[in-house]
Amino acid sequence: MVEAEPLRVVSAPSYIWRTVNKYAVEILPDACIDCGICAQVCPYDVYEMKPGLVHISAPKSSNCIGPHNCEGQSFFCVDNCPTDAIRVGENAYYEDLGDDRWPADLITSTWYMSETGQLPPPGIESRIGDSGGGFDRLHFVFPEDPEPVEEVDTSLDLNRRPWGPRIRTPIPIYGAAMSYGSVSLNVMLSRIRAAKAWGTFCSTGEGGYPEALIPYADHVITQVATGLFGVSEASIQRAPIVEIKYAQGAKPGLGGHLLADKNTPDVARIREAVEKTSLFSPFPFHSVYSVEDHKKHVDWLRSVNPDALISVKVSTPVDVDMVAVGSYYAGTNILNLDGGYGGTGAAPDIAKKNIAMPIEFAIPKVHRFLEGEGIRDEIVLMASGGLRTAYDVAKAIALGADGCVIGTAELVALNCTRCGNCERGRGCQHGIATTDPELVPLIPADFGAQRIYNMYHAWRLQWVDLLTRLGLESFRDLRGRYDLLRYEGAIL
Amino acid sequence: MYERYEIPIQLASPPKEAPRRFQVIRGEDCIHCGTCVTACPYGVHLKQEADARLMALPEDDLCVGCQRCVMECPVGVLDIGVHPDFRAIGKGTFRPRVVTRIWDEAASGRIPVSGAGYRGPFVQPGFDAIWTDMSEIVRPTRDGIHGREYISTAVDLGRKPPYLTWEDDEPFPPILEIPVPFLLNPPGAIGRGLEPLVARAAAELGTYAILEASDVRGENGHVIPRFAAEEEVDWDLLDGARAVEVDDAGDGLATYHAIKEARPDLVAFLRMPLRFDAREAYADRIRAGVDVLHLYADPHGREIGPEETRFIAPVLRDLDQYLVEEGLRDEVTILASGGVVASEHVPKALLCGADAVGLDTTYLVALGWNGNPEGGLPSPIRTQWGVQRITNWANACRDQLLEIMGAMGIRDARRMAGEIGRAMFHEDLEREFMALFPGGNGHG
Numbered sequence: 001m002v003e004a005e006p007l008r009v010v011s012a013p014s015y016i017w018r019t020v021n022k023y024a025v026e027i028l029p030d031a032c033i034d035c036g037i038c039a040q041v042c043p044y045d046v047y048e049m050k051p052g053l054v055h056i057s058a059p060k061s062s063n064c065i066g067p068h069n070c071e072g073q074s075f076f077c078v079d080n081c082p083t084d085a086i087r088v089g090e091n092a093y094y095e096d097l098g099d100d101r102w103p104a105d106l107i108t109s110t111w112y113m114s115e116t117g118q119l120p121p122p123g124i125e126s127r128i129g130d131s132g133g134g135f136d137r138l139h140f141v142f143p144e145d146p147e148p149v150e151e152v153d154t155s156l157d158l159n160r161r162p163w164g165p166r167i168r169t170p171i172p173i174y175g176a177a178m179s180y181g182s183v184s185l186n187v188m189l190s191r192i193r194a195a196k197a198w199g200t201f202c203s204t205g206e207g208g209y210p211e212a213l214i215p216y217a218d219h220v221i222t223q224v225a226t227g228l229f230g231v232s233e234a235s236i237q238r239a240p241i242v243e244i245k246y247a248q249g250a251k252p253g254l255g256g257h258l259l260a261d262k263n264t265p266d267v268a269r270i271r272e273a274v275e276k277t278s279l280f281s282p283f284p285f286h287s288v289y290s291v292e293d294h295k296k297h298v299d300w301l302r303s304v305n306p307d308a309l310i311s312v313k314v315s316t317p318v319d320v321d322m323v324a325v326g327s328y329y330a331g332t333n334i335l336n337l338d339g340g341y342g343g344t345g346a347a348p349d350i351a352k353k354n355i356a357m358p359i360e361f362a363i364p365k366v367h368r369f370l371e372g373e374g375i376r377d378e379i380v381l382m383a384s385g386g387l388r389t390a391y392d393v394a395k396a397i398a399l400g401a402d403g404c405v406i407g408t409a410e411l412v413a414l415n416c417t418r419c420g421n422c423e424r425g426r427g428c429q430h431g432i433a434t435t436d437p438e439l440v441p442l443i444p445a446d447f448g449a450q451r452i453y454n455m456y457h458a459w460r461l462q463w464v465d466l467l468t469r470l471g472l473e474s475f476r477d478l479r480g481r482y483d484l485l486r487y488e489g490a491i492l
Numbered sequence: 493m494y495e496r497y498e499i500p501i502q503l504a505s506p507p508k509e510a511p512r513r514f515q516v517i518r519g520e521d522c523i524h525c526g527t528c529v530t531a532c533p534y535g536v537h538l539k540q541e542a543d544a545r546l547m548a549l550p551e552d553d554l555c556v557g558c559q560r561c562v563m564e565c566p567v568g569v570l571d572i573g574v575h576p577d578f579r580a581i582g583k584g585t586f587r588p589r590v591v592t593r594i595w596d597e598a599a600s601g602r603i604p605v606s607g608a609g610y611r612g613p614f615v616q617p618g619f620d621a622i623w624t625d626m627s628e629i630v631r632p633t634r635d636g637i638h639g640r641e642y643i644s645t646a647v648d649l650g651r652k653p654p655y656l657t658w659e660d661d662e663p664f665p666p667i668l669e670i671p672v673p674f675l676l677n678p679p680g681a682i683g684r685g686l687e688p689l690v691a692r693a694a695a696e697l698g699t700y701a702i703l704e705a706s707d708v709r710g711e712n713g714h715v716i717p718r719f720a721a722e723e724e725v726d727w728d729l730l731d732g733a734r735a736v737e738v739d740d741a742g743d744g745l746a747t748y749h750a751i752k753e754a755r756p757d758l759v760a761f762l763r764m765p766l767r768f769d770a771r772e773a774y775a776d777r778i779r780a781g782v783d784v785l786h787l788y789a790d791p792h793g794r795e796i797g798p799e800e801t802r803f804i805a806p807v808l809r810d811l812d813q814y815l816v817e818e819g820l821r822d823e824v825t826i827l828a829s830g831g832v833v834a835s836e837h838v839p840k841a842l843l844c845g846a847d848a849v850g851l852d853t854t855y856l857v858a859l860g861w862n863g864n865p866e867g868g869l870p871s872p873i874r875t876q877w878g879v880q881r882i883t884n885w886a887n888a889c890r891d892q893l894l895e896i897m898g899a900m901g902i903r904d905a906r907r908m909a910g911e912i913g914r915a916m917f918h919e920d921l922e923r924e925f926m927a928l929f930p931g932g933n934g935h936g
Contacts, residue, residue, distance in 0.1 A: 020559060093517070093573035097559065099611035133614020246628045250609050253626035253899020257605075283898065288629055318625045318916060340623070343609040349593065350603065350892045352610035354836045355899050357623050361921045364928055386609065399928075408609060419558040422607025426533055429560035433607060482928045490615050490922060 007197035009117030009457050012450040014415050019111055021061035022104065022124060024091045025077075031085035032056065038077040038086060044121050047077065062112060064088065065121045101341060102408075102418050103130045106388055113458035114413035114451040126462075127391035133490030134341075134360040135392045141486050146471025152464045153474035156403040158241070159309050159333050160378050167240065167309065169200040169403075171456060171463075172475045173393060176384055176407030177223050177243065177313070179207025181258050181267040181279075182345030182422070183411075183433050184440040190448025191410055192216045197453050203243055203405075206256065206281060208270035209235035221311065224301065226255055227281030229271035236304045241334070243311040244297060246285065249338035249385035251347035252315035252356040256281030259346060259423055264435045295330035302331070309333040311382070315355075316340065316362035321369035328370070328379050336405055337362050339385030343408035345433055346423030359385045360399065367400025367480055390459035394466055400480045413455040414448050497646075497671045499697060499887035501601025504880040507860050507870040510595060511577030514557045516550035519569030528561040528570060537561060585618065585792045586853070586863025590834050594885060597835065598858035601884035603891050618793055618803055619837045621918035622844075626899035643894050645905045647673045647848050649735070649825045650759045651783040665783065668700070668735055668759045672890050673842060673905050676701040676882075677829055677852035678718070682861060682869060689875050690855065691715050693882035702737055702761075702786075702850065705729055716761065719747060730755060737761035737786060745777070752781070761786045761827065765796035768807050771814050778815070784825040787811075791853055793831015804831050805844045806917070812845025812910040821910065833857070835889040839896045842908035843915040858885040 025046055027038075034055050039047040046064050048057045067088045070076040078086050097104040109126035113119065120126050128136045156172040159165060175191050182205065189212060195202040196219045203221040204213065208230015213220050217238045224231050225245035236242055247253060258267075258279040268275035288294050298310050311334035312327045314320070320337065327335050339359025340352065363383050370376040383396040384405035393404045412418070415430045422433035431442025463475075472478050516536055524547050528537035536555045540548045555572065562570045581588040589612065596604050615621050650667040676694050678701075679686045687707040694701035695714035705717040708729050717729045718737040721744035730736060730751075736758050738748040744762070752760050762777055764770065766787040774785060787808075788796070795801035808828055815821035829850030832841050841849045857863060858881045860870040897905065900914055 014563075020562060091571075093571040096573040100613050101609070101611055131612075131614040136614065247626065254895055284627075284629055290629060294629065314628050315626055317627060318913065323628050341610045344607065346605055346607050348603045348605050348892065348895060350836050351895060351899075353612065353620070354622075354840070355624050355896065356626050357916050357921060358614065361925055364925065416608075417557075417559040418608050418611070419556060420606045420608040420611065421556050421558060423605055424607075427556075427607065429531070429533065429558040483930050485929055487926060487929050489926065490918065491613075492615065492617050492621070492918075 007194070007450060007453040009454055010450055011116055012447060012454055013115050014111075019062050020094065020097050020104070020108065020417070021064070021091055022094050022108060023061055023064040023066045024087075024089050025059040025061045025064050026087040026089075027056065027059055028085045028087065031083045033083050033085075035082060037080050037082065041075040041080045042077050043075055061091075062108065062115075063121060065123045066090070069123050098418055100131045101129050101386065102388060102412070107412055107418060110389075110409060110412040110455060111415070114455040117454035117457040119458055119461060127389050129388060134358050134386070135388075135395050137488040137490060138360070138395050139486045139488070140391075140394070140398070140466065140470065141484055142469045143471055146469060149468050149471060149473055151473070152467045153476075154460060154463050154467070156380075156475065158380055158403075160380055161333055162378075164309060164333065165240070165307055169198070171198055171200055171460060172397060172403040173406045173456075174200045174221070174382075174403070175202030175410060176343075176405045177203035177205035177221075177245065178345070178407060179205030179223075179229070179256075179258070180210050180270055181207045181262050181264075181435060184431065184435055184443070185210055185212055185266075186440055186443050186445045187411070187414065187432055187448060188213065189445035190414065190443060190452060192219060193445065193449035194410075194452035194456065195219045197449070198456055201241060204235075206230075206245060207258070207267065208272070209238070210270050214238070223313075225281055226283060226285050227279065229273060229279065229281070233304055236301060236308070239305065239308055241309045241311055242301050242305065243313055243334075243336070244301070244332075245313045246288075247283070247313070247315035247338070247356075248344065249315055249340050249342040249356065249359070250344035251351040252317070252338075252340065253283055254348065254351050254355075255283035257346050261424065261426070262345075262435050267435055291326040291330065294326065298330045298332055311336055313338055316357045316359065316385075318357075320357075320362050321366050324366045324370060324379075324381075325373055325375070328373075328375050332379065334380045334382055335366075336382040336384060337366060337401075338405075339383070341386030342384055343411070344422075359383050359387070359396070363396055363399040363401050364480075364482075371480075390462040391466070393459070394463060394475075394478065395485065397475050397478050398481050398485050402479060403475070409455065410452050413451045414443050415451075496642075497698070499601070499883055499890065501884050501887045502880055503601075504599055504877055504884055506595055506599055510860070511581065511862070512553045512555075512575045513578050513592070514552055514555040515573050515575040516552040516555050516561075517571040517573065518547065518550055519571070521567055521569045522547060523567055525566060527564055527566055531561045531564040580862070580864070582863025582865075582867070585831060585833055586857070591857055591863045593834065594854060594857045595860075597888035598881040598885040601887045603888055603895070615918045618831065619805055619834070619840045622805060622840045623916040623918075624839060624843065624896055624900065625914040625916065627901045643897055643903050645673060645890055645893055645897075646671050647905050647909075649761075649784050649827065649848060651781070651825070652823055654823060663756070666734075666757055666759050670699045670848065672697060672699055672886060673848045673893075673908075674832075674838060674886075674889075675699055675716070675827065675848060675850050676855060677850040678703050678707070679856065680852060683856050683859070686859075686869075686873070686878070689873070689878045690882075692875065693855070693879045693886075696879055696883050697886050700735065718763065721747065723747075725751060727754070730758065733758065735759040735761065735784075737763055740764040740777070745780070748782070749780075759783050763788065765789075766804060766807060766828070766830065767795045767797045768802065768810055769797070771811055774811070775815065775818050775820055778820045778824045782824060784827055786827040786829065786850065788850070789828075789830030791830060804828060805840060806919075808841065808844040808846055809912055809917075812912070816910070826909070835892040836896070838889060839893050839908060840915065842905065843911050845910040845912070847906075847909045855882045855885065858882055 105125040109120040206225030222239040313336040383401035421427035428434040721742035793804040828846035
């Protein structure tokens, strides 16, 4: 396998499909005289007159900022059209896309960022959702007169123990665990290539370590979870970070479940399991019934690979703070708190909302408890489970996390519409959460990598802007800064 | 001999007119190219049977909302939106997702599973404002679900003496064990006439149906007759019964004691409106020897009373605490009903302090009611189908209860009652959270 070229921002439109747009721009073909005035006036590149062509191209509705933002402006296409051939309106079904956590604006703004690497046009919300609580009711308070900042540092240190390798990533995130089987190999490659380009990491999830990822081994986190699917000495020794998964936020205390349809021969081979059977990852670890056993677990992995950082992924129960302390004393480097509103390939609906607390409440609880114990600066606290945007990441850090783990947003970057049919064999009609040979090629790995890379590029623009406005030089200075946040209270 | 408790499930499809989740709109400018036919694997888009040059109307009941046809349509004439019928489903307690989930559970009997994460609001009033606990490291209760180790969902109804005596004149009080921690309440006005069906469903599940005495017909070991306060007790109805319920209003307590006197073998329920202000009255009744207190809230789970009312969950929690302080909690069985609708409400109500819950609107929804006061039930309802819908729902509910218990590491539903420490209330979490910010209360 050839190593991917280091990526830079290149436009990556979803070349097969149109997207779902907030505004609908229409050129009436009978009235249009192809004069090209609209292409000259529109500053948002909705219209294009390709060089050498005499007809105007189909309008790019995804760039439109909407008639109410444009009316009265000198560049309003409708007013400028000499033959009244342009219709600009709202897409009546736009709001039906997405849901409270990922409303249509968040989905389409993520698509836009993934396509262009830039921030979406004004009028499309890219920071918060509509869930009426948590991050969506938490806002930054910007000082009127911030300290001038020369250069903003968005990096994250992944080892704060006095021993072990030093690892620093330039952005405060790494890619969440998604197993081979729950998503396609192309999606895994897309994510890992983007992670490599950004100098960060991406986790294999618990479905084993496909050989195609070996060229990217320096950026692959491998997971040891309760099912022990595909866990081998070789894969642990290859990984710079080994993640032990005790629980997953989207289904805390329930283990994992890969439905039979997605367990193709290749998935079964990597997982060392029988093909076309449903694969259960049990709950809990049957080798860990106490915190002493947990230490044994960490020691075991460390003896297999002394150079790896050990990450522990836990859910957010009542006593999550005690869990964190126990994990610290067992010798972990990274504690990944996975809150209840995170993504999953398949989970009982009842588990997604009702078990374990949202990540917003868990982060400060753990952060402050570790501070009180005097051990906060030796462990890295990573937050995940329902972090959708660059602003969510920054808020999580302000609440007390060191960095964040991102999953669903990377899939939305790949064109996910959040329809929620990932658990079915041929469920994902966008070729993401599937192993079906006909659907997998819909996301070529280089296209996918570019989309995810672009999204993080846009996120970084938002982070730099945010830290500058806060007068902070790095995310390290933002951690635990409750004074920079304002909470409106959940809407009940 | 030991018998594993199992609820027989069988597909019981919803009535034809059940609302759809999505509507698929095909604009007038369709060029009938058929791209959507290949794009959609769910069979929403098909050509007309009579003339294969033309597209048929979209079969939107098959649509899962993935948007691929919308994205792939070369002329952009397709749209997918939420179906207006879906939006018309009830509100509050009976919001669309609650209602449609019950329909799915009643159809398949299985736990609804889906991909992607949680999609709803951060928190909503009622049981939604509670999260249950889990343990990262537990003994392997979870495997009970796959059959290696058993988790019991059974609970006992009846008076529980604080200690045993060996005196002959004090027989052990009767106990009613039910394999699932819920009973079925009378169907109420919307479900008038469904009483025999409800009784059969209860028998099928091994639990009990509480029915107004006037509606009890014939022998059925799984019916608990309920007598209104002023009603004369029809002693024949109690032949073969194992329990009885009496309304506390007016002279109900006297009737209650008269029945206890005549039939000490019956587990007797005393039905009272749920109201925290009435806690001393509850305590008096427990001291007077009541076996089971059936406390009912309104259908949306609000306390009964003219003044400001609270939701059933915090009331049960505070009441549990009060009864513990009075040293009375362990002697009595608390049966709670009203507002307990969805599967996840059952474990949450138990954690707040109920030993068991009474269900009513849930099974009406399972039978096709859409949660709107104006909405009715489909008619006619075939008994066999109806019973299957209710038992299917019950199985899905029980399986989800097992999931929640497994995550907590609790192996016995009897231990759920009043385990407040294993429940997280939004109110408490938010109070702590709010205090972090210098602005303090940032409402508004």
